[in-house]
Amino acid sequence: MTLLYTEIEEDLRASVRDLLADRCGPGVVLRRVESATPYDAELWKTLAQEIGVAGLLVPEEHGGAGASARETAVVLEELGRAVAPLPFLTSSVLAVSALLGSGDGLLGALAAGEATAALVVPFAVSPYRFAETATVRDGVLSGQVRAVAGADVADVLLVPAGGGLYAVDAADATVEVVPSLDLTRPIATVTLSSAPGRRIEGADGGDVRRALLTGAGLLASEQLGVAEWCLNTTLAYIKERHQFARPVGSFQAIKHRMADLWLDVVRARAAARNAAHLLAGATGPAVGGDERDGQDERDGRDGQDGRDTELAVAVAKSWCSEVALRVAEESVQLHGGIGMTWEHPVHLYLKRAKAGEIALGTPGVHRDAVAVLADLPGPVA
Amino acid sequence: MTLLYTEIEEDLRASVRDLLADRCGPGVVLRRVESATPYDAELWKTLAQEIGVAGLLVPEEHGGAGASARETAVVLEELGRAVAPLPFLTSSVLAVSALLGSGDGLLGALAAGEATAALVVPFAVSPYRFAETATVRDGVLSGQVRAVAGADVADVLLVPAGGGLYAVDAADATVEVVPSLDLTRPIATVTLSSAPGRRIEGADGGDVRRALLTGAGLLASEQLGVAEWCLNTTLAYIKERHQFARPVGSFQAIKHRMADLWLDVVRARAAARNAAHLLAGATGPAVGGDERDGQDERDGRDGQDGRDTELAVAVAKSWCSEVALRVAEESVQLHGGIGMTWEHPVHLYLKRAKAGEIALGTPGVHRDAVAVLADLPGPVA
Amino acid sequence: MALDEETVRERVAAFLAGHDPAGDRLEFLRARFDAGLAWVHFPEGLGGLGAPRELQNVVEREFTGTPQINHGLQTIGLGMAAPTILAFGTDEQRGRFLRPLWTGEEIWCQLFSEPGAGSDLATLATRAVRDGEEWIVDGQKVWTSGAHHSRWGILVARTDPDVPKHRGLTYFVCDMHAPGVEVRPLRQITGEAEFNEVFLTGVRLGDDLRLGEVGDGWRVAQTTLMNERVAIGGGPVRRGGGMIGLVADTWRARPELRTHDLHGRLLRLWVEAEVTRLAGSRLREQLAAGQPGPEGSGMKLSFASLNQALSGLDVEMRGEEGLAYDDWTFRRSDAVDFFGRGPGYRYLRAKGNSIEGGTSEILRNIVAERVLGLPSEPRVDKDVPWKELPR
Amino acid sequence: MALDEETVRERVAAFLAGHDPAGDRLEFLRARFDAGLAWVHFPEGLGGLGAPRELQNVVEREFTGTPQINHGLQTIGLGMAAPTILAFGTDEQRGRFLRPLWTGEEIWCQLFSEPGAGSDLATLATRAVRDGEEWIVDGQKVWTSGAHHSRWGILVARTDPDVPKHRGLTYFVCDMHAPGVEVRPLRQITGEAEFNEVFLTGVRLGDDLRLGEVGDGWRVAQTTLMNERVAIGGGPVRRGGGMIGLVADTWRARPELRTHDLHGRLLRLWVEAEVTRLAGSRLREQLAAGQPGPEGSGMKLSFASLNQALSGLDVEMRGEEGLAYDDWTFRRSDAVDFFGRGPGYRYLRAKGNSIEGGTSEILRNIVAERVLGLPSEPRVDKDVPWKELPR
Numbered sequence A, B: 001m002t003l004l005y006t007e008i009e010e011d012l013r014a015s016v017r018d019l020l021a022d023r024c025g026p027g028v029v030l031r032r033v034e035s036a037t038p039y040d041a042e043l044w045k046t047l048a049q050e051i052g053v054a055g056l057l058v059p060e061e062h063g064g065a066g067a068s069a070r071e072t073a074v075v076l077e078e079l080g081r082a083v084a085p086l087p088f089l090t091s092s093v094l095a096v097s098a099l100l101g102s103g104d105g106l107l108g109a110l111a112a113g114e115a116t117a118a119l120v121v122p123f124a125v126s127p128y129r130f131a132e133t134a135t136v137r138d139g140v141l142s143g144q145v146r147a148v149a150g151a152d153v154a155d156v157l158l159v160p161a162g163g164g165l166y167a168v169d170a171a172d173a174t175v176e177v178v179p180s181l182d183l184t185r186p187i188a189t190v191t192l193s194s195a196p197g198r199r200i201e202g203a204d205g206g207d208v209r210r211a212l213l214t215g216a217g218l219l220a221s222e223q224l225g226v227a228e229w230c231l232n233t234t235l236a237y238i239k240e241r242h243q244f245a246r247p248v249g250s251f252q253a254i255k256h257r258m259a260d261l262w263l264d265v266v267r268a269r270a271a272a273r274n275a276a277h278l279l280a281g282a283t284g285p286a287v288g289g290d291e292r293d294g295q296d297e298r299d300g301r302d303g304q305d306g307r308d309t310e311l312a313v314a315v316a317k318s319w320c321s322e323v324a325l326r327v328a329e330e331s332v333q334l335h336g337g338i339g340m341t342w343e344h345p346v347h348l349y350l351k352r353a354k355a356g357e358i359a360l361g362t363p364g365v366h367r368d369a370v371a372v373l374a375d376l377p378g379p380v381a
Numbered sequence C, D: 001m002a003l004d005e006e007t008v009r010e011r012v013a014a015f016l017a018g019h020d021p022a023g024d025r026l027e028f029l030r031a032r033f034d035a036g037l038a039w040v041h042f043p044e045g046l047g048g049l050g051a052p053r054e055l056q057n058v059v060e061r062e063f064t065g066t067p068q069i070n071h072g073l074q075t076i077g078l079g080m081a082a083p084t085i086l087a088f089g090t091d092e093q094r095g096r097f098l099r100p101l102w103t104g105e106e107i108w109c110q111l112f113s114e115p116g117a118g119s120d121l122a123t124l125a126t127r128a129v130r131d132g133e134e135w136i137v138d139g140q141k142v143w144t145s146g147a148h149h150s151r152w153g154i155l156v157a158r159t160d161p162d163v164p165k166h167r168g169l170t171y172f173v174c175d176m177h178a179p180g181v182e183v184r185p186l187r188q189i190t191g192e193a194e195f196n197e198v199f200l201t202g203v204r205l206g207d208d209l210r211l212g213e214v215g216d217g218w219r220v221a222q223t224t225l226m227n228e229r230v231a232i233g234g235g236p237v238r239r240g241g242g243m244i245g246l247v248a249d250t251w252r253a254r255p256e257l258r259t260h261d262l263h264g265r266l267l268r269l270w271v272e273a274e275v276t277r278l279a280g281s282r283l284r285e286q287l288a289a290g291q292p293g294p295e296g297s298g299m300k301l302s303f304a305s306l307n308q309a310l311s312g313l314d315v316e317m318r319g320e321e322g323l324a325y326d327d328w329t330f331r332r333s334d335a336v337d338f339f340g341r342g343p344g345y346r347y348l349r350a351k352g353n354s355i356e357g358g359t360s361e362i363l364r365n366i367v368a369e370r371v372l373g374l375p376s377e378p379r380v381d382k383d384v385p386w387k388e389l390p391r
Helices: A007-023 A026-034 A041-051 A069-081 A088-100 A106-111 A205-240 A252-279 A294-298 A301-340 A346-358 A363-373 B007-023 B026-034 B041-051 B069-081 B088-100 B106-111 B205-240 B252-279 B294-298 B301-340 B346-358 B363-373 C005-018 C025-034 C055-062 C075-088 C091-103 C217-226 C242-253 C260-288 C296-317 C319-323 C343-354 C360-371 D005-018 D025-034 D055-062 D075-088 D091-103 D217-226 D242-253 D260-288 D296-317 D319-323 D343-354 D360-371
Strands: A117-119 A134-137 A140-149 A156-161 A164-169 A174-177 A187-204 B117-119 B134-137 B140-149 B156-161 B164-169 B174-177 B187-204 C108-111 C127-131 C134-145 C152-158 C169-175 C181-186 C195-206 D108-111 D127-131 D134-144 D152-158 D169-175 D181-186 D195-206
Touching: A007 A041, A007 A069, A026 A346, A069 A088, A069 A205, A069 A252, A088 A106, A088 A117, A088 A156, A088 A187, A088 A205, A134 A156, A140 A156, A140 C319, A156 A187, A187 A205, A205 A252, A205 A301, A205 A346, A252 A301, A252 B252, A252 C360, A252 D260, A252 D296, A252 D360, A301 A346, A301 A363, A301 C343, A301 D260, A346 C296, A346 C319, A346 C343, A363 C260, A363 D260, B007 B041, B007 B069, B026 B346, B069 B088, B069 B205, B069 B252, B088 B106, B088 B117, B088 B156, B088 B187, B088 B205, B134 B156, B140 B156, B140 D319, B156 B187, B187 B205, B205 B252, B205 B301, B205 B346, B252 B301, B252 C260, B252 C296, B252 C360, B252 D360, B301 B346, B301 B363, B301 C260, B301 D343, B346 D296, B346 D319, B346 D343, B363 C260, B363 D260, C005 C055, C025 C091, C075 C091, C075 C108, C075 C152, C075 C169, C075 C217, C108 C134, C108 C195, C127 C152, C134 C152, C134 C169, C134 C181, C152 C217, C169 C195, C169 C217, C242 C260, C242 C296, C242 C343, C260 C296, C260 D260, C296 C319, C296 C343, C296 C360, C319 C343, D005 D055, D025 D091, D075 D091, D075 D108, D075 D152, D075 D169, D075 D217, D108 D134, D108 D195, D127 D152, D134 D152, D134 D169, D134 D181, D152 D217, D169 D195, D169 D217, D242 D260, D242 D296, D242 D343, D260 D296, D296 D319, D296 D343, D296 D360, D319 D343
Parallel strands: A117 A156, B117 B156, C108 C152, D108 D152
Antiparallel strands: A134 A140, A140 A187, A156 A164, A164 A187, A174 A187, B134 B140, B140 B187, B156 B164, B164 B187, B174 B187, C127 C134, C134 C195, C152 C169, C181 C195, D127 D134, D134 D195, D152 D169, D181 D195
């Protein structure tokens, strides 16, 4: 069983979904994004500590659940479905992934939900093109990083600098939230003016890139959740809404568009699951040994596994980004006028989908990675 | 009046359409393409001599009608609508255009319909990337050119070589027709083995490129004709054909697709007319002086006119190629099973549309020209 | 005999000789109306001369540099209310409403759409019940622009729920200052409110505010809707203008944003924008040549789809800048502001282009049926009393 | 008690001990049928053991290297006729038809589609009129593969034109050797003929060739169609396999064909092919886990659209080579040949992928209604006698 959900995964999903249904419905989210603090700290505490999602990716020896990218992806599906304003992706996925190789003590606090962290990189950066923007000198950091997601609610900022990774107390940095397209995951400008930092032993730029790869691959599952909410909400609406004395959903042009969207979502699920499975470090390929092509078999084992994973991530992020956006856009259209109003939650999903398209590498950037990974080179210059 | 049809153009259209309706219906074309000679020499004689289309682009002093690309485009629309197997595009447009600058005596024979000619270049070549494939030495030509359109029915082959243009008697060359995707305009391999050629005084590679530009811009009008036939034939079919006790054309999904196709064709007509108008050498811009942007106004007059024309051609060929193909493909689909059979003529249009996509530069190649002409440069390497 | 260009020109000259454009603006406009030089194709005494409509252009040219009416604020009044009042109003109504409508002293809004009646306008549920010489109106309208500064609204309400939907409607002029009229700004996904919701609770309208016969509201509304400006006016006239121009300018100015993927999509959209612009030019040529074609029906469809694709590409290509938004402040605005606001706003606002003023779905139906002659779908609501329709 | 894997394995071993696979092919196959090892889920005496269907895989593995039946030629017989005969046939019919059907001694074809009845199969017009103990059949069928080497055809014909379309049909086995059956190859746009037209003129069929009750043909046909193989089997299993593999191989081998425009489109299609393949894998996992999902309905849609886009790109990217075609000879062929023929053939043949075996339009209807639960459209043909339907 590789692309399906295990029983454990389904149980985890049910817990998260129940909690979110209870405390993070569309009305709640709409009210929160109008307040000064869109993030719901109380809800995060419950989710992180009681359900224990904050430590999913953290090994047991560091106080985590020792689960994998597969379970993490299921949580992200549910958070996407609720456009939940919570720092799971930014702290429990991106920041944790950057620390995993080092085994740094901070992992314990993050896993316990006692602290949240943010990786201080532009949220638009792709795993293929990461470059530092801060500098370090004698353990003191300076620089400015724009469009950082999750920094506004982080206790600890993880700053890549000088080839290493530094933990900076959020109190020692300036974090300025800017008006953000995605109301449920605002971005901020992080300014470091000679801020004291602690070097994370054993973490370097490679850890940052791996974290970005994990983040991109798992963001696909969040996008799947966004797409599913939009598809299901639209289906429910067009079954109810009548025009010309018929349900809008009985008009063939609408039906065919919904069928095509559904087919896109079916494939998004397969792609997101495949990325999560490979990111979970499965030793075999995602879908059975017989399905590897000759090209792959000639490559060495380790390198090949890494390449399979990178390809799965690039495929999932490029496909799921576009599908989430397409379904969200069609959802606005098929809701008609009400879909253009602030009071209907669909715009939260549209904005999340549009921001998600850019986050951690646009579809085009990931397709460029596919060109390399699947041996489909561009024109010779 | 620039994008509309003049009365003279409409009269010309009516004459051509009447003749084709009479002698070049779908059944006739289907039978011809199964025969050894798809081209209809008798029909060509009537069209060329009686209606006088062969000399449209030839100035009066060389025995032609002294008309312009505008009238030529109208004839092409009708020939496209009939997928007529006639050498108008290859002889009266491409070959004539290559000779126009030289004023060569051959123009008279071509204008009179007494001879037909073919420009010996691969039909897939674009105006932007023409390169000679034949060589000349002491007036004797050698070389092989593949995928030449119109060579099979040409009396005279116009061969670019050594920076000039040479007239070769077809009897002195080997013209081997190959099985062609487009049954109504087959391609051939032209082999020259020390064939005697007459150098056309005053014609060079620039004339060949200009001919290809004219050909590409006017092919858009032929593609418009192909698209219109497919659209109208499909409309007629889906109004008649019943499934589930309703006309197929009453199903909303089909209606919406037809509306979108119609909109594509409306724009194809505007684009094709614009290209024809500018190729006709109009001194003003196609759509009124007030519609030029600042960028253009800063450029010099002559250079600018040429650039306007090139841009209009690139826009028309890229748009009309894709529209003709899309409409033809949808036409096959909406005809259902019957559209997949040899006995229904729609496949002739599909094949013409697919070959037309490649002919004289693919849509992508013309969009690359748009990038240059409209100042939309690609990534810096 | 119809007036000719020369005569009209003379009339304007005579008018200008007697009225100082530098004087009081409102007086100038009132006098221009009274001289029949407001809308020359209207009848004499109602701001016009009974002249051919084309002569209006002549008049406008001659009045260049004089006080002008506010076409933005007066859109609904000039474009929709006025022709309807002219066609269906009594002499009293024409005399009462048209002059302040034209001068802009009274602003008009439109009370047609309802939350439950979008594309299917004829199912609207706002009730008007007769009470002696008055009507009592209850219901909710939506997507009403300018309601907060309007004196009057054109209103369609249901006066007979027992007959099929098109037959039980009546058309009124709604007094926006009447008790029971409540206007609330409607916040859109862009953050601002271009439109309003209008709640009508026990609003009493005199029968002299009825336009046309009782039960004839659908036919009257058709006149209004036919006069809604065709979308073609909205298309760019310059090559490379409009939304494509905004995107292309950014593209040219910021080479660091470019990728091959974006380049390919930009080139396709540039070509599409250009052929759409050419189709608009061709349509204008047809109209000028007196050969109006069916192409107009498609222009709005094209611009909606282009605006959406281009504004989406714009946000995407800006990367981290696209993750930001210019301003979420909840405030009123009177118009679309594609050129003053940021890419995020344009992206969100353009989503409305395929909904407002006829959804793209409805426009495709119209093209398919009226232009292409395809058969309509089986109708299930034609002969059913409105109150029995499934909703 | 149902048979288990071990017992089945023993039966095969016992059979192989008594029958030499190197001997006469037909005798071997007949004996295998008689031993109940043809299709183990069929009843005993009819080639089976009444065993669970899954055990067939075990049997097939054990019979590796022995004479095999011809799945290509026998597709219709095995996949459609056999389950229908089993479900609706009399004992005589089962006894008469199933054995030579399985051994391949008698090939079957399908006589359902008609020129006038494509997606709307139930409107078919081929008449069968009773004449004593016989039926006289007149009509025309189309898209019949293998008709020219078939002994029998499964046929649906109209026996009562006075009742609504689904109720007046009867299902027959058609004797393809009977007088009045004429088979003509049907040339396709690829130049060759994979299918036939079958003209039925005064064909006399005994009532013993009727399958199911008179008037029950639609229900019987549903059994046939439900057994049509789901399209998922057709998808590539390897990453980068199938049609995308063909195009990618050309791309890699011929750098001179590459442009940025083609590259962008190829990458999109590669990703689409990959996610479609993954969806197929996931579907197989679901089936294996006993959780069949609705995803299957979409696979054929996806593959049709992918095959068309990829084969179109293939022709385009080859430039002048794409202007040529491999072979227009009019000849019969028994199957689609995507891998043996040229890009032009693939392009043209792939056009049929969205028509044959359920058009993409019908499949979208099915997804919308059966998977997504969207309401059906108003039906106008439900209670109307067939002969009064508009056609």
